[in-house]
Amino acid sequence: MLEPDSRDQGRKHLAEALRELRKAAGLSGERLAARAAMSQSKVSRIESGKVLPTVVDVERIVTALGVPSEVATELLSLARAANVDxxxxxxxxxxxxxxxxxxxxxxxxxxxxxxxxxxxxxxxxxxxxxxxxxxxxxxxxxxxxxxxxxxxxxxxxxxxxxxxxxxxxxxxxxxxxxxxxxxxxxxxxxxxxxxxxxxxxxxxxxxxxxxxxxxxxxxxxxxxxxxxxxxxxxxxxxxxxxxxxxxxxxxxxxxxxxxxxxxxxxxxxxxxxxxxxxxxxxxx
Structure with missing residues (x-):
């Protein structure tokens, strides 16, 4: 289980990692949203840390970005931890x-x-x-x-x-x-x-x-x-x-x-x- 400080740090890391992966893929927020079947505003709130993505959200995003399986596994683990207080x-x-x-x-x-x-x-x-x-x-x-x-x-x-x-x-x-x-x-x-x-x-x-x-x-x-x-x-x-x-x-x-x-x-x-x-x- 995560204590508050490490939990908040995990959420921040998750948001930053998803934002950097999108940029590395050369996609705009709108393009990623279309591929992941999400609204652009939701993608923006996830990347800014204003909204905590569910494990399903992260799975849709990493699939849309086509990230390597080991990276996807790490991000999904982060998402599971972030969704538990x-x-x-x-x-x-x-x-x-x-x-x-x-x-x-x-x-x-x-x-x-x-x-x-x-x-x-x-x-x-x-x-x-x-x-x-x-x-x-x-x-x-x-x-x-x-x-x-x-x-x-x-x-x-x-x-x-x-x-x-x-x-x-x-x-x-x-x-x-x-x-x-x-x-x-x-x-x-x-x-x-x-x-x-x-x-x-x-x-x-x-x-x-x-x-x-x-x-x-x-x-x-x-x-x-x-x-x-x-x-x-x-x-x-x-x-x-x-x-x-x-x-x-x-x-x-x-x-x-x-x-x-x-x-x-x-x-x-x-x-x-x-x-x-x-x-x-x-x-x-």
């Missing part, structure tokens, strides 16, 4: 984790459709206050300290985006995600009933993959897809942002695969209520 939780903690919550709210507010795949934990957008407080409290050595109350407030504030009925939210959980005990039983029961209360929202689809269903794909990571333009994948140490259309398309296909094996509506409500009752019995 990595940010560690440590870097977020340095500036305040609450700022990350504001960023997530802005991302959701700028998207018509948000799809969240949640194999191990409910989304911050559907967390009740006490549950959010529990999951935002560091539990493992090396997990950066944070202002917990400020982070909780920012997380709850971010949930305002759900009130915008012009946007569509899909929350896809595994049964493990609702049964993994991240807090004391009473808090867990309240969280599950909070989610059950969201099932009637018209702009929200909350579905659960039951434990007894055969699922041949592995639920490796939490990921969020914003429209068809961006994927955020969560890791233990941070998160990766993917912008390449092929990566986005793959995650949309993954989401659809898992969603086809999930239940929603009254069936999801039954799973949530049953799990909530089990936690309440454990409390007693």
């Amino acid at each position: 990595y940010a560690s939780w440590r870097s977020y903690a340095r500036v305040g984790l609450w700022r990350k919550q504001a960023e997530l709210k802005a991302l959701a507010a700028s998207s018509a459709t948000v799809r969240q795949f949640l194999p191990v934990i409910p989304s911050g957008l559907i967390q009740a206050p006490d549950y959010a407080r529990a999951v935002l409290t560091p539990a493992v050595e090396g997990n950066p300290a944070r202002n917990i109350e400020r982070a909780v407030k920012a997380r709850l504030d971010s949930q305002e985006v759900l009130e915008d009925e012009s946007r569509r939210f899909h929350f896809l959980l595994t049964e493990q995600a609702i049964s993994w005990q991240r807090a004391e039983p009473g808090v867990m029961a309240s969280q599950l009933r909070h989610m059950a209360g969201l099932l009637d929202r018209q702009n929200l689809d909350l579905s659960i993959i039951p434990g007894g269903v055969t699922v041949r794909a592995s639920p490796l990571n939490v990921f969020v897809v914003y429209d068809d333009r961006l994927v955020i994948v969560e890791l233990f140490s941070g998160e990766v942002a993917l912008r390449d259309p092929q990566d986005v398309s793959y995650h949309l296909n993954l989401f659809d695969y898992f969603r086809e094996r999930a239940v929603s509506g009254d069936d999801a409500r039954q799973i949530l209520e049953t799990a909530a009752d089990q936690f309440m019995r454990a409390r007693d």
Whole structure:
């Protein structure tokens, strides 16, 4: 993964290399655009570094320029690296984790459709206050300290985006995600009933993959897809942002695969209520 400085340098190098290759080929921006089936303005923005080209964009350009295969391979590698951003939780903690919550709210507010795949934990957008407080409290050595109350407030504030009925939210959980005990039983029961209360929202689809269903794909990571333009994948140490259309398309296909094996509506409500009752019995 690339830290910010090296990532920005990689983008600059890619833009400069594409511009120099075009000049070496004796082509104008207009001629290259015609050969690559792009607009001249897009070629110009790519070469100036104002627009980050996708791997497909670079492939079309190097094909149009007829560059040697070894050069094309290097440029495609640069493009793949430039289209992946990595940010560690440590870097977020340095500036305040609450700022990350504001960023997530802005991302959701700028998207018509948000799809969240949640194999191990409910989304911050559907967390009740006490549950959010529990999951935002560091539990493992090396997990950066944070202002917990400020982070909780920012997380709850971010949930305002759900009130915008012009946007569509899909929350896809595994049964493990609702049964993994991240807090004391009473808090867990309240969280599950909070989610059950969201099932009637018209702009929200909350579905659960039951434990007894055969699922041949592995639920490796939490990921969020914003429209068809961006994927955020969560890791233990941070998160990766993917912008390449092929990566986005793959995650949309993954989401659809898992969603086809999930239940929603009254069936999801039954799973949530049953799990909530089990936690309440454990409390007693």
